[in-house]
Amino acid sequence: MANNVLWCCVKTLNSRIVGVYAERFASSPLSVCQTRGYAKKVAAKAKGKGMAKEAFKAPEVCKDPVRLTTHAVGVNVFKQGEDPALKSPEEYPEWLFQLSLGPPKKLSDLDPDSREYWKVLRKEHMWRFNRLHKGRKM
Numbered sequence: 001m002a003n004n005v006l007w008c009c010v011k012t013l014n015s016r017i018v019g020v021y022a023e024r025f026a027s028s029p030l031s032v033c034q035t036r037g038y039a040k041k042v043a044a045k046a047k048g049k050g051m052a053k054e055a056f057k058a059p060e061v062c063k064d065p066v067r068l069t070t071h072a073v074g075v076n077v078f079k080q081g082e083d084p085a086l087k088s089p090e091e092y093p094e095w096l097f098q099l100s101l102g103p104p105k106k107l108s109d110l111d112p113d114s115r116e117y118w119k120v121l122r123k124e125h126m127w128r129f130n131r132l133h134k135g136r137k138m
Contacts, residue, residue: 062073071083089097107124110117 059074062068067073069086071085073083076083105116105120107117107120110120
């Protein structure tokens with residue numbers, strides 16, 4: 001009997017203590033953080049304010065042989081406007097036709113006394129060094 005009375009006193013005392021603590025910490029920031037779940041996922045927004053995202057469009061390929069021989073197709077970088085028309089070869093500078101457009105020259109084809117030879121030699125040496133030391137910690 002004494003056991004039951006003691007148990008009831010402890011039970012009411014615990015409920016009062018829990019009630020006091022609940023009143024004190026109900027509005028504390030700790031309890032707010034503990035009662036919240038995971039953060040909501042934010043929906044992805046387009047850059048800018050309310051602008052729709054434009055889909056990437058590949059450039060149109062010109063297959064007209066007349067246009068390809070009379071205009072520099074693909075040179076115009078603006079959204080509006082036309083590709084520039086090609087001029088006669090006499091209107092272009094002479095150095096333009098002397099440019100090397102083929103593959104780069106090999107080291108064995110160059111003269112060792114030229115500046116170009118030493119530039120290519122240095123570049124090949126750097127490539128070889130980087131290949132040899134790839135993955136090594138220095």
